[in-house]
Amino acid sequence: MTVTLADVAARARVSPATVSRVLNGNYPVAASTRERVLRAVDDLDYVLNGPASSLAAATSDLVGILVNDIADPFFGIMAGAAQTQIGGPGDGSGRAGGEKLAVICNTGGSPERELTYLTLLQRQRAAAVVLTGGAVESPAHQAAMAAKLAKLADAGTRIVFCGRPPLPEGDALVAALAFDNRGGGRRLTEHLISLGHRRIGYVAGPPERTTTRHRLEGHREALRAAGLEDFPAGGGTAGGAGADGDRLVVHGPYDRRSGYEATLELLRRAPDVTAIVAANDTVALGACAAVRDQGMRIPQDISVAGFDDLPFSVDAVPALTTVRLPLFEAGARAGRLAMGKENPPPGGIATIAAELMIRGSTAAPRG
Amino acid sequence: MTVTLADVAARARVSPATVSRVLNGNYPVAASTRERVLRAVDDLDYVLNGPASSLAAATSDLVGILVNDIADPFFGIMAGAAQTQIGGPGDGSGRAGGEKLAVICNTGGSPERELTYLTLLQRQRAAAVVLTGGAVESPAHQAAMAAKLAKLADAGTRIVFCGRPPLPEGDALVAALAFDNRGGGRRLTEHLISLGHRRIGYVAGPPERTTTRHRLEGHREALRAAGLEDFPAGGGTAGGAGADGDRLVVHGPYDRRSGYEATLELLRRAPDVTAIVAANDTVALGACAAVRDQGMRIPQDISVAGFDDLPFSVDAVPALTTVRLPLFEAGARAGRLAMGKENPPPGGIATIAAELMIRGSTAAPRG
């Protein structure tokens, strides 16, 4: 019923081995033979059996891309960019070669699903895996991830981190592209401080994520440098769990609603804040809505800033001051690394710069 | 080196067949044996070899989700929703059963890539394929798609359309969930007309896409019903190619930039337009920017409307009047259909209603 290699071989009057070699193109085959085989493939409308091929060759052409939330353009942009360097044709060669299947796996931010997808990918003998976005910092999960990744790595799967810090014990088994979240966060808050803001609210992401912690650390660095720390207790770098002494920081998920509610909470706790920094642009949009619903104007009454510089941020009114992350470029580079088209950065890890984008949503506080 | 079924069997002192049966759980195995096997699996950290399994069983646990542009939340939301119904655990069962690998494939809107991905999926013997978003209307491509899908279908792959009209020759081999783009477009324009607008510009998507055509047709229906058609030549339903007689319609890609530029063009062509309808919300954002850059206010000087009701639309200033499509619900339903968890709608096709969302970006034209 279904056409197999043997059928093609028969029609082309060659052995199956020859057909296989024509299709994989890594063995000398006479031009005339090749042509005959190719015609047979066409005539029969033959499609290679992937599982059989992967089984025999002990590798597959699957590349997995793990994302926290595919409905969020932050991940969509990176994943799409990575896929341009991996998937199907369009990357030059028509037939053989780069025909990998890039697959995007949506973990929903759940550590368990992350692990499950990794197992599924391991099961498929994936050629590479790209992990995007921040990681969860629970030691148990980190250990499980390290173990899983080590296993994948020595099964020959290439591992690339994109916008994610390398694992603590991260041996040289991965290439990592990390965003400078800390630096970006610092510069953003410095900007606000230089504008004259002294009471700055912060709507943070979920406390257990590296991204949240790094951005928040940058914010605090800037505050500290300006002598503006307002949180009493020790805390410091450690958990980043927003010790309750820190009244100007509210944690929540990376979504609009959290931005809205956290901002209301912030305004209640400290009606004198003159600026609000959001964990990312989506959260910032929610913050803007809350500020407006309270009858205040942006930026005259209160400044608002975001992070990421997603496409819609420039269209907010007023346009959002934010920190630009080169998501597309990073994703594409991660894709290339996954394909082995590009050499890993020295030391296996590269930090990607974040650029401050000053726009209309921030201004000096009312005198 | 890598652990195989046989290793597990040896350790559990049973035959490979038994291990396989325990893992697949569709054959009676004594509880004590099962437990012994499971322990061995654990001890050895065994991971099934997917390709081998798929080869032997002639099916795989891959489900493909094709999208036009994963960086666009329109697709991200649907794909993510579908994946919740398909991927990994979290859907109840811990171990066996629904452990499918949902993979998202980004076609970039290119017909060739769409076909290539389908071939790749066919090669992997995918269990199901979900196609989202509008299709390209070229007859050649339609035919190629129909042929490919037919082949997939009789290889046992389940096919689901989501937000995509069924193929012309679409036999009962697919379940289709189609958005009521025409109806939504019609109601949106009716709303504008009822507000008093008479000169309405339209920034359409790429002419060759079904989505573009349907939305535009809805728009024209409304105009016609109100006696406002302004395009001279016949045209009508056919190509939808924006016959050049139609000066109030400009086509372009579904992105912000196109919205910006097309709006400028529209304003140049017809400075007296009082409203602009965009192909979708992203385009609408660009349109808003253009309107503002021309020194006009929304909605006082000109009304703007979008389509889709993406999450950021409510946060635009003023909030965008648009047509809400239940993307998440549709995606989830498509996922369920792909998994065979839900019965296909009668006739294989269901039309999903679009709801008009009237917000601040539209108002009566200045008297």
Next chain:
DNA sequence: TCTCCGATAGAAAGCGCTTGCTACGGCTGT
């Protein structure tokens, strides 16, 4: 007590492809 049957477990035959090794011509070198 003997036969028959249900419940389990094992043996073994592939699934369709890749690839190391062998085989076969025709050339080149001497």
Next chain:
DNA sequence: ACAGCCGTAGCAAGCGCTTTCTATCGGAGA
């Protein structure tokens, strides 16, 4: 004219799993 090679093609042995068919064991029914 003969040995030795290079360039090609074929053989056959798996890759790790699923599944059909068969074997075995312990009762239940007669």
